[in-house]
Amino acid sequence: MIQKILLAVSGLGHAEEMLKNLKELPSFRGAKVTVLHVVTPQSTASVMTDKWEEGGKILAKAIQYLNLDPSQVSSILRQGDPKDVVCQVADEMEADLIIMGSRGMKRLQSIFSNSVSQYVFQLSSRPMLLVKDDIYVKNIKRVMVAMDNSEAAKNCLNLALFLLRGVTGGQLVLANVNADLGGKLSGITDLKPEKNSVLGMALAEAERQSVAVRCVTSSGKPGEEICRLTNELNIDLLLIGSPDRRPSIAKSFVDIDRLIGSSLSDYVRVNATCPVLLARTTG
16 A cells, blocks of 8 residues: 655755664555655755765665665655655655654744645645654554544555554554633543544454554544643554645646635644644545
8 A cells, every 4th residue: 555655855854763673563664665865956056966965874774774675775866945845755756654754833824934845735736745853753653543534534544454454463543532712621531432433443453454443432523632642542643544646737726715714634734742643535
């Protein structure tokens, strides 16, 4: 299900560590990895030369750290605007997953600082794993999927089951949040869902694939509650569906309203205390 991974590196953050942990999973061991570093245009030729040399060192250091089979890893050093180049390379190689670091900035802050991960998150319809600089990357055992009736959530379920395939001691947590926009919180309740419900069908599929599963429910503001669940349940990786990207004709235009809006996936991206994998339906 995931055979081609694009890892975008800048020389900082935990993205390389996250990939190294993923490659320990049985389902990821055969995946091929492309490590990308983007050199931004500079004002003089001498500065540009220095940046190319620095970029080469960043790539070499990342590949050395990953310590992968040489047949499974390649590198790309390219000039341009990082947010555009990441999307271009992902499309060129038909990446099944993009992994990037993220500074976890709030929406307005990320717009004004030209956040690469924020723009790629908005413009790419490929699954994207964001790893914030200020979190602790753990071995992946407990994976949580925020479940609803959307196709994107179903894609997340399939990805989670793929991730946990063959993982000793692995557990899938299926979480359903009853929205209470007033912010009234409930406790975290384990439940046995009805067979024909969204959680019930997800539970049946997990059991069919011999993946240990736990179903929980709670109520509150959805974004805040999902983040609370990941923290209290000690989740190693959160998967959440995100709305389809905008039509292709609008792809080159930044949608400021959406960037600063009340997107659930955007809130979770910024505030979750574990890595977040965002999956969409194709737009």
